[in-house]
Each structure stands twice: as C-alpha cells, then as structure tokens.
Amino acid sequence: QKEVEQNSGPLSVPEGAIASLNCTYSDRGSQSFFWYRQYSGKSPELIMFIYSNGDKEDGRFTAQLNKASQYVSLLIRDSQPSDSATYLCATRNTGGFKTIFGAGTRLFVKA
Amino acid sequence: DVKVTQSSRYLVKRTGEKVFLECVQDMDHENMFWYRQDPGLGLRLIYFSYDVKMKEKGDIPEGYSVSREKKERFSLILESASTNQTSMYLCASSPLPGAGTDTQYFGPGTRLTVL
Numbered sequence: 001q002k003e004v005e006q007n008s009g010p011l012s013v014p015e016g017a018i019a020s021l022n023c024t025y026s027d028r029g030s031q032s033f034f035w036y037r038q039y040s041g042k043s044p045e046l047i048m049f050i051y052s053n054g055d056k057e058d059g060r061f062t063a064q065l066n067k068a069s070q071y072v073s074l075l076i077r078d079s080q081p082s083d084s085a086t087y088l089c090a091t092r093n094t095g096g097f098k099t100i101f102g103a104g105t106r107l108f109v110k111a
Numbered sequence: 112d113v114k115v116t117q118s119s120r121y122l123v124k125r126t127g128e129k130v131f132l133e134c135v136q137d138m139d140h141e142n143m144f145w146y147r148q149d150p151g152l153g154l155r156l157i158y159f160s161y162d163v164k165m166k167e168k169g170d171i172p173e174g175y176s177v178s179r180e181k182k183e184r185f186s187l188i189l190e191s192a193s194t195n196q197t198s199m200y201l202c203a204s205s206p207l208p209g210a211g212t213d214t215q216y217f218g219p220g221t222r223l224t225v226l
Contacts, residue, residue: 008151034214043201043217044154088153097142097161098169099215103153 003027004102006089012108019076021105023089030091033065035074038086079109115218117202123224130189132221134202142205143185147198160185192225
C-alpha cells in the first residue's frame with residue numbers, strides 16, 4: 001500500500017464547477033498535510049496546508065482534513081481553465097524532515 | 112521571494128559518466144532535498160540534508176550521493192550514470208519544522224537524459 005494515495009485521474013470538470021480532489025494516507029503519525037499544484041513542465045508550488053481536523057479556506061480553495069478516516073481533500077470552487085494542472089497531496093510527521101508525496105491527480109477544466 | 116535555482120534545465124549524459132546537479136537557495140533554509148519525479152510514481156526522495164555536512168538517505172539513494180559544504184548549496188552526484196536514472200530531478204528547500212510554514216520550495220527542475 002502506498003503511503004499517500006491519490007486517484008491519478010484525469011478529473012475533468014466544466015468551467016465554473018467545483019473540482020474535488022481526494023487523498024488518503026496510511027501513517028497515523030502524519031500531522032501536516034499539503035496540497036501542491038504542478039503545471040506541465042513546471043515544478044510543484046504550495047497552494048494549501050492544513051494541520052487540524054476540519055476545513056481551511058483560502059480564496060477559491062478549501063482543504064478538508066479528517067484524521068480519523070485518514071483522508072484529506074481539496075475543493076476548488078468556480079474552477080477555471082487556469083486551474084488545469086496536476087495536484088499533489090503530501091504529508092509529514094511531527095518533527096519529521098521527510099514529506100511524503102502522492103503521485104498526483106491530473107485536473108482538466110473545460111472552457 | 113524564495114528562490115531555488117538549479118544549475119541546468121536540461122542535461123544529456125552518456126552511460127558511465129559522473130554527473131553533478133547543483134542546487135542553490137537564497138532563503139537561509141536549513142533543510143534541502145533532492146527528488147526525482149517519474150510519470151505515475153510521483154516525487155521520490157533521494158537524499159535530504161538538515162544542516163551543513165549532514166545528509167540522510169531518502170527512499171531511493173542507490174546510485175546517488177550528495178554534498179552540502181555550504182548552507183545554501185546542495186549537490187547531487189551520480190557516480191556512474193545509468194539509463195534508469197533518466198528522469199526529472201527536483202531540488203527543494205524548507206525551514207526547520209515548526210518555523211512557521213514548513214512548506215518546501217522547489218527549484219525549476221533538471222531533466223536528465225542518460226544515453
């Protein structure tokens with residue numbers, strides 16, 4: 001079992017819709033959770049991090065964390081074609097140096 | 112803005128060559144990382160360093176070594192390049208865990224092809 005699992009996609013949504021990206025993790029010691037966006041041919045860039053159970057909102061993005069279910073998600077409201085990218089979920093243990101990345105979900109937003 | 116730079120965007124080498132990939136960060140970060148990224152496999156950690164002259168093996172260190180002589184510079188060395196090391200190599204840096212946001216900042220990547 002991979003430590004961080006994501007559906008590889010592609011996930012296709014129409015412009016203006018809500019895109020829902022999901023991630024599960026196996027290490028119950030994980031304390032920090034990250035979502036990175038990676039455009040084709042570019043390096044990953046952080047868009048959200050979340051440490052506590054519940055929701056965290058930043059503009060059109062909402063990260064949701066459920067530690068009991070070992071599940072983290074990213075919602076993108078009012079999806080735009082510029083949101084088309086691969087989204088990487090990542091986790092880290094408390095005090096740990098290593099961040100574990102999922103393989104990513106490709107998102108296509110159709111104009 | 113944090114800036115992480117890598118010495119080359121594209122590199123073509125021959126099997127058996129010694130290859131050096133250099134990474135420099137300008138934010139005085141303690142931690143630096145080398146990953147490789149392959150389709151369907153995501154980012155895999157090769158080595159990381161949490162201080163000058165300190166290094167730790169990641170998940171796939173075989174065939175690689177690293178050097179960190181100065182805080183801002185972290186080098187990845189392929190002692191004898193092989194075709195299965197053809198990949199995208201990404202360097203990243205981050206502050207110590209707990210030092211505010213502990214996000215990793217990535218360099219632009221080096222696409223290495225070994226013929």
